[in-house]
Amino acid sequence: MLDLLPDLFDQHEKALTLAEPIFTDYGGKAIFTGEIVTVSCFNDNSKVKELVATDGTGKVMVVDGKASLNRALLGDMLAEQAVSNGWQGIIINGCIRDAGTIATLDLGVKALGCNPIKTEKLGVGDINKNVKFANIDFIAGHYIYGDANGLAVSKKQLTLS
Numbered sequence: 001m002l003d004l005l006p007d008l009f010d011q012h013e014k015a016l017t018l019a020e021p022i023f024t025d026y027g028g029k030a031i032f033t034g035e036i037v038t039v040s041c042f043n044d045n046s047k048v049k050e051l052v053a054t055d056g057t058g059k060v061m062v063v064d065g066k067a068s069l070n071r072a073l074l075g076d077m078l079a080e081q082a083v084s085n086g087w088q089g090i091i092i093n094g095c096i097r098d099a100g101t102i103a104t105l106d107l108g109v110k111a112l113g114c115n116p117i118k119t120e121k122l123g124v125g126d127i128n129k130n131v132k133f134a135n136i137d138f139i140a141g142h143y144i145y146g147d148a149n150g151l152a153v154s155k156k157q158l159t160l161s
Helices: 005-015 046-052 076-084
Strands: 032-040 059-064 072-074 089-096 108-114 131-133 136-138 143-147 150-154
Touching (some): 005 150, 032 046, 046 076, 059 131
Antiparallel strands (some): 131 136
16 A cells, blocks of 8 residues: 555544645655654754664654754654554654665654754753644654554544554
8 A cells, every 4th residue: 555644534534634745755654553652852852762672662752852953853863763663654744864875764854844953952852842843743642643644633543543
């Protein structure tokens, strides 16, 4: 299957909310779904680093970097660790770096853009705090679906019949 969202909307339109199309696809995994885990941070990816080291089986990390384009919140080493720990995808309201390597990984990655500069790690940020961007409320424990058509969220896990 190359497309998920069109079929999901055909079967579950009222249960889904579509994100604004502001993201670029960077990951090597074209279709990804999972339970939302949120991070809120600004130019500091300490909490992203903390989470990729945990079991991400069946989960997608949604990172609200406050749309900052000044620093990269995800690079190749953290993305590789995310893959090793079973994360399905990472959405960044901000930038990534190492885009060439990330494109080869079995991880869905969407971000606003790229910036080669890493962040400082000051331990600043929040995990599983509700965040809002792309006209979507991302709530920990809800579900997210991504493919080349965009991103959508639902309160409950949806399947195709």
